[in-house]
Amino acid sequence: MAGTGKAHLRDDQNVLLRVEDLVVEFPIGRTGLKVNAVSGISFDVLKGETLGIVGESGCGKSTTGRAIMQLPSPTSGSIMFDGTELTTLSGEAMREARTKIQMIFQDPISSLNPRRNVRDIVLEPLSIWKRGTTAEQLAAVDKILEHVGIDPQRAAESKPHQFSGGQCQRISIARSLVLNPQMIICDEPVSALDVSVQAQVVNLLEDLKKQFELTLVFIAHDLAVVKNISDRIAVMYLGKICEVSSSDDLYRNPAHPYTDVLLSSIPVPDPTVAVKKVVVDGEPPSPVSPPAGCRFNPRCPNASDRCRSEEPTLREIEPDHFVACHHPLTGGEAPVSVHFK
Amino acid sequence: MTQTDLVRSELESLVETIDVKTHFKTPRGIARAVDGVSIQIRRGQSLGVVGESGSGKTVLSRSIMGLLPRNGVIREGSVRYRGQEIGNCSDKEMQSIWGREMAMIFQDPMTSLNPVMKVGKQISESLRKNLGMSANEALAVAEKLLHDVRIPEPARRLNQYPHELSGGMRQRVMIAIAMACGPNMLFADEPTTALDVTVQAQILELLSEQKRDRNMSLLLVTHNLGVVAGYTDEIAVMYGGKVVEKAPTKTLFANTKMPYTEALLSSIPRLDQPSHSRLTTIPGRPPDLVNPPKGCRFAPRCAYVRDLCLNEEPELEQADSPDHTYRCFYPVGSPEYLERRVELTRKGELVASEGSN
Incomplete structure (x- = not known):
């Protein structure tokens, strides 16, 4: 089977996370059918890098983020984090490994326990892992709360509902930072927020990344936000990676027709720019029975017979810019491979 | 009313x-959600109402429609529809206005x-009630709607429940319901916020197409200035209950x-900025509507x-x-503004907005 390819994986000492052939499938009852949420994707993240993962709902981007955390464990594939293979770890060892990888979720209000005060919420990871004395823990919590711009005094007295959405997201960030993780997986951390607040949270993540030397995986559907925060972007469609590139290059030179669609769908805040005609119709097909060949072919304006039968592999079209497409917008046609099933 | 009067109005x-003005009584006091707003919408025109959460934009649209x-x-204050006062109408009187x-x-x-x-039943409900259609007639119209x-296989969809449809399709069903009785005025309250960007573009396109074809007026409520830029004739920016x-x-x-x-505009991340450029933020939070700040809110x-x-x-x-x-x-542009802007730029507090202007 033509896979999604691994041409884009880097051979670097600084690779912190390396995911190979990740497959996540969810069975549907006893029907024998399954949801192909993620179908064989590979990517790597260097230390200190921000990898953005973009795509529409149902493309498997959140599932990928959760699979890294083994929530749940992937169906198959390998996840190497800092030299450790996470998929084979025992429950207890995995629990320990998760202290180094933390997660921030989309809805800041429902991801915080409404009945506890905010300081306790941020303190909990420390008390679970018995890091330091109680006084040291409290000091650490107050310090982290100040870093994210929440008044520790107020946090000690208030419950999450007394804070706004943006502040709740700051609290979630504080909770994820308190154990000093190496990597944070942000799953749509700003999509529920107002634009003005969204900018605050994005700036905060950038600052914290520098201060705490973090590595980020930033999952979102809004390419404009992802582009701003990421060094490298992977575009996902229906469980596959379509394109991987540095973020500036991806915007300047989108090669996959799907990336182009995503980019042109973003409304431009300028009335003198004519609204681009929507080039694709409809929505992604069901991941239960994904189309053969390239999964984007039913919606793709450039689809050919080859796209309907042969699945494209990721290949390099210019330095550090990879695309899985037979007829990309730049970089020339894919060489026809002698390939029999 | 004569024909010419009608045309003029x-x-x-x-x-x-x-x-x-729409004020809510709350345990803490009176929340001034909408505080003295005057707007006009002409026939076939679209107005965007933009603001952060709590700016009163949703309450304004509901006040006009009498949905509070x-x-x-x-x-x-006064709400007029085709020159007639509807601000004080009872729900019963409003029923002839809602939908149609x-x-x-x-x-x-x-x-x-x-x-x-x-x-199918949800769409045909208002057709039967407002236009007196029979169940079968209404279903036929629903299929056309x-x-x-642009819902594929409309005949099959009539017999489906909402959970069987995707988010984008459900929003299309909502639009079909709203369009059913051919309204002259459509309110769309953040119609695309819950949707993917690709679907958002499709829905906005659909709304402006329907507006054009039916010569309908549209009030588009959103927090995203990017959304309204391409799809509205006029924009009202709301803050703390005021335009x-x-x-x-x-x-x-x-x-x-x-x-x-200006601050709202520059906080939108733009694709033409290099990555990692500092986004301009608006510090703080929207004002407390119970005790709004003295002076400019x-x-x-x-x-x-x-x-x-x-x-x-x-x-x-x-x-x-x-x-x-x-x-x-x-x-923006006044001497005092420019003076302060020079100071801010010197202090390095204006970074991203420099690039976008």
């Missing part, structure tokens, strides 16, 4: 609000549809007067604030072009 305005509870709400004259699309298509009623909003700037869309973007509008968060702003509330000023109004003592 339609040229003037379809919906007009004069100094509308009777209890605990204080309403003042005005309709609304809500933000969350999942919770706005009835989960235990088939899509689903086809109009702080109103202008034709092109003028608003080309000749922004209010620092708040935006003053505590404004980078260009001066003493006068903190003490006196600015009146609606007229800009150079006739339809452009704003509430600010030191608007």
